Amino acid sequence: MMYKAIFYKEWLKIRWVVFGSIIMVIGFLSYVNLNVRQFFTMNDPINVWIFFIQQKALYYTVLKYIPVILAIVLALVQFFPEMTKNRYRLTFHLPFNETISLFLMVAVGLLVMLLISILYIIGLSITGTIYFPIELTTSSLITVTPWLLAGFITYLGMSSIVVDPSWKYRLVYMLLFAPFIQSLFLEKIYCQYTRSIGLYLLFSILYIPIIIFPGYRLRKGSRL
């Protein structure tokens, strides 16, 4: 029952962002599709292929920062209302473990990020399959993996930043979560992360529990 209530509360906060995100992702995916379509109308198809295979250019770079931007907006919309007028502190009066309730809230956001990622993958697959051989489609999905991963961990990092009660801590989180996330955007050509994505994924797991500490500080009213 309590689970359902928390999910419903989260949904009320973020529904417009979810709709907006879906429209934005679909919009950008359509843009990529139209853009590629234009390449083929304006050039000899084989030259377009050779350009993306041999020059290793990416026809979907416009999508690069979409997951991260949506993650930041989502975390703000989901957690900022909790921080104003001390609303979140009401949760502490519920007969419910605070750690679990925080994890549930974050899980809702992660589900939204997952939905966005699935859309992203479907859209790229459609454009890839229409215009390119399977090898290019596969490479595009491998190439965007770090960008999608960055979306998930940015969401987790941003949530912690919003939830922490002190600006000093927020600043430290902001400065020192960033280099790892920035490391996922070094791509200039396709598939550059194939040898290291496993390690990036492994260390990304550390982002999952980080929201608990700021939440604990909030409950304790910590002002360190």
Add this chain to the structure above:
Amino acid sequence: MMPKISRYAIIILIIISSSILFPHLYWMIFDKPIISPIVQYSPVIKDFVYIQKLAQNSQIYSDRAGNSYDRKSYEALLPFSYYYNLEKWGILPDSIDGIPISISFIRGNSQFVRLRPAYLHTPQIDLNPLFESQSEFTYLEMPDEVFRIKDKFEFINALSNTVNDSLSRIFDLALGQQGFQFPAKYIAGNPTTRKSFDEGYFIIDNNNSVYHLKQIKGQPAVVKTNIPVDLDIRYISVQENSRKEFYGILVTWSNDVYIISYDNYKIIKLPINGYNADEMSLLIFIDPLYRTIRYFNEEYSTCVVTDQDYRIIDTYETSWTPKSEWKSSKVAAILFPFHIERENPNTDYIQFDFKCAGWSSLFGILLALITTVLIKRLVYREELKNNWIDLIIVAVSGIYGALAVLLIRPEPWD
């Protein structure tokens, strides 16, 4: 318990990010270019000569014996490199070693091959265009298809994005008749029309045999070469040079380099010792008389000069102060016990490599540990034994850990 775990997760993330950020900032301030000499072989004095850059805009020209030159007389020692300048000054020799010299002769008998470690470490989609190599027209033209060699040979048409079955079958059959074992393990060639002629592709099949595939008058031309199957080939660079001495060069996993000659694909091993394809660049200069092979990393360079049959005439090795010996590197090693390397000029792949600084970092760790204890006791007035893991973290990660545990302070735990 969970809040504690969460804090340590944050601390580890901060350590990881710091070990990316701080060494990066440090080297933005202290990095300098590595100044290595450019070594060449002079056919005039029959010895190695080199240009050593000293600082910005100043360099010395010298030979192995220690004689120094001005720029003009240095270039006069290397007519095969600076022939345009020598011609302009009117001092291009008429003959060297009895061989008559002219600009067109030099140009027609010179070749330059370069191999960088990143060529071997780069993501690649194996879809290539097969050019018509005996066209009636002068310039190469891009075909309508690219080919792939998985469980069979397939041409994919770019206009329709479908497999061209009839054409594919012809080539699939031609490869099969030569005993090609699908799938291809490796395909090497130059998929560009910006070359003077086309030699097609060198393809390694599943049995490690090397095949040479070309398209001649619309038909497949497949040759099963006699390159040994046990060579353990790692990389082939097809050259397509009008000298037509060799198709290209190949590098094996044991760092041997061979040329694949036009003489029935006979391979000739280059006489180079200590070459490592993962970290060294290889340059081959071919002039009308000699072959100069230079291979180098960031610490030393070897220059081998051979005759036209690749027999060694002379060798010259140089080394310079490696970056690890720089004062700034030694300070960095004390300051940063490790750093995470994401990009490296020797590979196109993005990495996540922990690089440890060595024993000197223990000094920095000790300093970080003392600072942490002092601040925790005297400034924060914390009880050390409540959060002893903090100190272990600092003992492992030095300055990064100290920063993390001091910024993200432990709470009074439940």
